[in-house]
Amino acid sequence: DAGITQSPRHKVTETGTPVTLRCHQTENHRYMYWYRQDPGHGLRLIHYSYGVKDTDKGEVSDGYSVSRSKTEDFLLTLESATSSQTSVYFCAISEDDGEKLFFGSGTQLSVL
Amino acid sequence: AQSVTQLGSHVSVSEGALVLLRCNYSSSVPPYLFWYVQYPNQGLQLLLKYTTGATLVKGINGFEAEFKKSETSFHLTKPSAHMSDAAEYFCAVRGRGNNRLAFGKGNQVVVIP
Numbered sequence A: 001d002a003g004i005t006q007s008p009r010h011k012v013t014e015t016g017t018p019v020t021l022r023c024h025q026t027e028n029h030r031y032m033y034w035y036r037q038d039p040g041h042g043l044r045l046i047h048y049s050y051g052v053k054d055t056d057k058g059e060v061s062d063g064y065s066v067s068r069s070k071t072e073d074f075l076l077t078l079e080s081a082t083s084s085q086t087s088v089y090f091c092a093i094s095e096d097d098g099e100k101l102f103f104g105s106g107t108q109l110s111v112l
Numbered sequence B: 001a002q003s004v005t006q007l008g009s010h011v012s013v014s015e016g017a018l019v020l021l022r023c024n025y026s027s028s029v030p031p032y033l034f035w036y037v038q039y040p041n042q043g044l045q046l047l048l049k050y051t052t053g054a055t056l057v058k059g060i061n062g063f064e065a066e067f068k069k070s071e072t073s074f075h076l077t078k079p080s081a082h083m084s085d086a087a088e089y090f091c092a093v094r095g096r097g098n099n100r101l102a103f104g105k106g107n108q109v110v111v112i113p
Helices: none
Strands: A004-007 A010-013 A019-025 A031-038 A042-051 A054-057 A064-070 A073-078 A087-094 A107-111 B003-005 B010-014 B019-021 B024-026 B032-038 B044-050 B056-058 B064-068 B073-078 B087-094 B107-112
Touching: A004 A087, A010 A019, A019 A031, A019 A087, A019 A107, A031 A064, A031 A073, A042 A064, A042 A073, A054 A064, A073 A087, B003 B087, B010 B019, B019 B107, B024 B073, B024 B087, B032 B064, B032 B073, B044 B056, B044 B064, B044 B073, B073 B087
Parallel strands: A010 A107, B010 B107
Antiparallel strands: A004 A019, A019 A073, A031 A042, A031 A087, A042 A054, A064 A073, A087 A107, B003 B024, B019 B073, B032 B044, B032 B087, B056 B064, B064 B073, B087 B107
């Protein structure tokens, strides 16, 4: 299995608080992605990174920011959490060609 | 932008029967196409992919899919369903020249004994 660790695995927070999710990889892959999974919507890309300090927006980036200061770590921050951000968040990584994504086990986030 | 459509959020199939999951794509250029599977409480795993070459692609666990350009389809099949095939299946498309996958909404497969 690809070495991808997401933390925390579960989190409950209150509306308006900032939240940071962490994705750590041991594969030295260049590309890293954050997706959210919601019933009826499948997986939607939030942000992705194509190298250290190189990031770009996905299709549902509003209310989220990311940072990648090291190859192995990709952080997702909810600047001020809202109930609509209650979801399961998945980190994924891929090698240069991006043909195959390896997924982490996910973070279940509940915003009350 | 590329996209995929998967119809029918829930699919029930009898054990031993054919599994057929439909995926149609929209892309202005020949795409890369993928099927991923998600077992309960896990991340997604790659089942199979089509990039170039042979249009019939074989994947893990006895699954296969056929790329049909004329029908803009990439349907997933397995001749005989097993109880362990109960999972959610996602079709995905990636345009050539970028690394971003667009996923379909998924099919939840239930296998009936």
